Amino acid sequence: MSATALPADETRRLAALASYDVIDTPADPEIDELARLAAAICDAPVALVSLVDGSRQWFKARVGLELHETPRSASFCAHAIAGNEMLIVADTHADPRFENNPLVTGPPGFRFYAGSQLLTSDGFRLGTLCVLDHRPRTLTGEQCSALRVLARQVMALIERPRDAARLERAEAELRRSESWIRSERQQVERLKSDFVATVSHELRTPLTSIRGSLGLLASGVMGELTDEARQVVTVAECNSVRLISLINDILDIQKLEHGQERLELRPVPLRRIIDASIAAVEVSVRYRIAADPRCALLTVLADETRLVQVLVSLVSNALKYSRPDATVRVAASERAGMVEVRVEDQGIGIPAEAQKTLFQRFHQLDSGDSRAKPGAGLGLAICRAVIDLHRGRMGVESKPGEGSAFWFSVPAASLEAAAHGRGDVLLIEDDAALVEVMAAQLAAEGLSVRTAGSAAEGLLALRERPPALLVLDVGLPDVDGYGVVEELRGSEMHRALPLIVYTCRDLTPDQCRRLELGPTRFLTKTRAGPDDFGRAVVELMAYDLDSRIE
Amino acid sequence: MKVLVIDDEEDVRFVVRLSLARVGDMTVVEAASGAEGIALAQSDRPDFILLDMMMPAMDGASTYRALRANSDTASIPVVFLTAKSTAPEVQRLKDLGARGVILKPFDPMTLAADIKAILTP
Numbered sequence: 001m002s003a004t005a006l007p008a009d010e011t012r013r014l015a016a017l018a019s020y021d022v023i024d025t026p027a028d029p030e031i032d033e034l035a036r037l038a039a040a041i042c043d044a045p046v047a048l049v050s051l052v053d054g055s056r057q058w059f060k061a062r063v064g065l066e067l068h069e070t071p072r073s074a075s076f077c078a079h080a081i082a083g084n085e086m087l088i089v090a091d092t093h094a095d096p097r098f099e100n101n102p103l104v105t106g107p108p109g110f111r112f113y114a115g116s117q118l119l120t121s122d123g124f125r126l127g128t129l130c131v132l133d134h135r136p137r138t139l140t141g142e143q144c145s146a147l148r149v150l151a152r153q154v155m156a157l158i159e160r161p162r163d164a165a166r167l168e169r170a171e172a173e174l175r176r177s178e179s180w181i182r183s184e185r186q187q188v189e190r191l192k193s194d195f196v197a198t199v200s201h202e203l204r205t206p207l208t209s210i211r212g213s214l215g216l217l218a219s220g221v222m223g224e225l226t227d228e229a230r231q232v233v234t235v236a237e238c239n240s241v242r243l244i245s246l247i248n249d250i251l252d253i254q255k256l257e258h259g260q261e262r263l264e265l266r267p268v269p270l271r272r273i274i275d276a277s278i279a280a281v282e283v284s285v286r287y288r289i290a291a292d293p294r295c296a297l298l299t300v301l302a303d304e305t306r307l308v309q310v311l312v313s314l315v316s317n318a319l320k321y322s323r324p325d326a327t328v329r330v331a332a333s334e335r336a337g338m339v340e341v342r343v344e345d346q347g348i349g350i351p352a353e354a355q356k357t358l359f360q361r362f363h364q365l366d367s368g369d370s371r372a373k374p375g376a377g378l379g380l381a382i383c384r385a386v387i388d389l390h391r392g393r394m395g396v397e398s399k400p401g402e403g404s405a406f407w408f409s410v411p412a413a414s415l416e417a418a419a420h421g422r423g424d425v426l427l428i429e430d431d432a433a434l435v436e437v438m439a440a441q442l443a444a445e446g447l448s449v450r451t452a453g454s455a456a457e458g459l460l461a462l463r464e465r466p467p468a469l470l471v472l473d474v475g476l477p478d479v480d481g482y483g484v485v486e487e488l489r490g491s492e493m494h495r496a497l498p499l500i501v502y503t504c505r506d507l508t509p510d511q512c513r514r515l516e517l518g519p520t521r522f523l524t525k526t527r528a529g530p531d532d533f534g535r536a537v538v539e540l541m542a543y544d545l546d547s548r549i550e
Numbered sequence: 551m552k553v554l555v556i557d558d559e560e561d562v563r564f565v566v567r568l569s570l571a572r573v574g575d576m577t578v579v580e581a582a583s584g585a586e587g588i589a590l591a592q593s594d595r596p597d598f599i600l601l602d603m604m605m606p607a608m609d610g611a612s613t614y615r616a617l618r619a620n621s622d623t624a625s626i627p628v629v630f631l632t633a634k635s636t637a638p639e640v641q642r643l644k645d646l647g648a649r650g651v652i653l654k655p656f657d658p659m660t661l662a663a664d665i666k667a668i669l670t671p
Contacts, residue, residue, distance in 0.1 A: 197634075200633075201604070209562055209565050212569060212656070216658045221659075
């Protein structure tokens with residue numbers, strides 16, 4: 001028997017073979033099938049899927065042979081993988097390489113061998129799909145082609161588990177990376193937020209002394225200053241105040257954009273917001289501000305303090321960029337459940353290009369007007385963040401030289417608005433007469449209403465489809481209101497549901513706590529009239545399950 | 551009207567003292583730490599205490615609790631002074647039992663009036 005030449009890349013080939021983790025694994029029915037097909041096509045009694053490791057050839061599939069493996073030295077395949085082509089030995093007795101091969105000289109006495117290499121996608125020859133016969137012969141061209149095709153299929157099957165494992169590992173790695181990135185990002189956001197809060201706090205303490213000292217000096221309580229000295233101190237004081245409002249704005253936008261701000265949403269007459277805003281800016285201004293009379297009729301669902309802040313900012317900006325004799329108009333209208341407020345000026349206007357970045361942080365408009373006091377460029381970003389939290393929209397229309405109209409929309413506070421595009425109200429109440437009254441009140445405003453006369457019926461309706469608002473009586477015939485709330489708290493879909501508890505009794509604080517679900521209001525039947533009920537519905541319908549305003 | 555100012559920042563105490571004395575016509579006693587403040591509250595019996603929140607060692611909250619726990623000082627109204635302006639922080643201080651909260655930086659010309667407004671029921 002002649003010594004087998006080793007493939008040139010033997011070390012790496014063995015590593016590649018090991019990486020498939022296929023040696024000594026159980027039979028694979030699909031590979032067995034391909035071996036049988038090879039035997040049938042080539043009309044051979046024996047077909048093998050042979051993998052050659054450092055010391056032996058091991059058969060992943062075998063047809064017509066009892067052996068599971070042989071030493072590498074007795075292997076035909078070791079020769080086959082050393083070359084580049086398919087190895088065909090027409091007669092082993094005529095080939096000196098096999099003259100001492102025990103498989104040739106003894107049983108099973110092979111005379112014919114044809115092996116097609118099992119080539120990995122990286123080009124390593126792991127072994128062969130081979131057919132053997134007990135008589136000298138050869139293969140037709142078609143049989144050779146078929147053997148090559150089948151060998152490729154065998155290789156694909158061998159590679160499959162490794163590829164799947166690799167894919168799984170890659171996916172796991174990806175998931176780990178994603179979760180790492182997520183947690184890093186959260187950490188960065190936390191650090192950023194802490195940093196801003198800490199720095200702002202640390203700046204405020206020295207500013208307290210600076211602003212305080214300058215204020216006392218400028219006011220003259222420390223003694224009269226010369227005109228020039230007072231001017232110097234006033235410049236310093238004004239700028240310390242400016243620095244303080246910058247720090248406040250930075251903290252404010254940080255809070256708004258990071259969900260650290262919880263809005264207090266209540267129905268508020270728009271007129272009150274406009275009056276408060278005009279009062280806040282007009283103190284020091286000679287300009288005219290005209291409010292649309294229609295504003296008096298509208299009610300918005302808003303955080304009053306925050307909405308006043310927005311309007312003050314818009315009106316101040318409008319005045320800042322207007323001529324002294326100009327009028328700033330505030331107009332309002334209601335459409336599709338939203339109230340739109342517009343602040344129109346006849347000022348210098350804003351070029352289209354600048355409008356795109358107007359609401360970004362630290363954006364500043366070059367007014368070209370020396371009267372305009374530079375701000376930090378945070379005002380409109382804060383306004384946008386406040387309006388976003390109201391789930392409203394904000395924008396600007398402007399033509400240079402003609403003026404600008406800044407507008408924003410916030411939810412209207414009316415039953416009609418509540419009905420617009422939102423879900424229905426579920427009434428769980430056993431007093432049929434009361435149900436009729438409440439349902440009629442809601443239906444008259446265009447709200448869809450479902451009713452249930454018992455807890456069981458109510459829970460069924462809740463499971464079928466969560467409503468936008470639940471109205472719940474406490475004293476029900478089967479399970480009481482506490483039982484219903486407890487059940488709903490255990491359900492992911494229902495635990496944040498807006499709830500009106502409508503009850504005959506006055507409730508203790510502890511009872512109220514036990515009846516709370518999402519945003520919850522308590523009404524006592526004897527005291528709360530239809531208006532109170534309507535107001536509570538309006539307020540709570542503004543919440544919806546997908547995007548809660550917080 | 552006598553006020554006890556408890557703040558670890560000497561400069562802040564200085565401005566508060568000038569502001570309350572010159573503009574508000576108050577008598578001001580100063581303490582640089584919570585412990586010193588508690589002792590002065592007992593010995594001097596001020597009409598109210600202006601208490602800084604962020605102080606080393608004994609912070610405003612601990613100082614406040616110690617003042618409340620002592621029968622000699624329990625009834626003296628406390629107004630907190632803080633540089634943390636967030637709504638939850640202000641609410642936390644009110645929940646502690648503070649009469650009111652003054653935010654830093656304050657306007658020295660209105661500080662006395664703001665405090666009087668807080669203290670007037």
